[in-house]
Amino acid sequence: MTMEKNMTIPIQCPQCCSTEFEKKENSLETDFVKCHLCGHHIMLEDLKEVGVEQAKEIAINMAKKEMEKMVKDFAKRFNKK
Secondary structure (H helix, E strand, O other): OOOOOOOOOOOOOOOOOOOOEEOOOOOOOOOEEEEOOOOOEEEHHHHHHHHHHHHHHHHHHHHHHHHHHHHHHHHHHHHHO
16 A cells, blocks of 8 residues: 655744745855744755755654554454454
């Protein structure tokens, strides 16, 4: 069984969890961006890394929930026989 889901996960500020950032139009990976809410400055490259880690955490939690559901469904079918 394969589980395929596509979703957009906004990157959150590592300081305040806001998802709004101020940056130049043609920002480079080495340019700093600023959180719109708390003013935290972070290099764009580092912010992207933070976003990848946040997405991994969400994906792992979703996979765990799906596995728990599959185990419960399997147990229900097994107990019926």
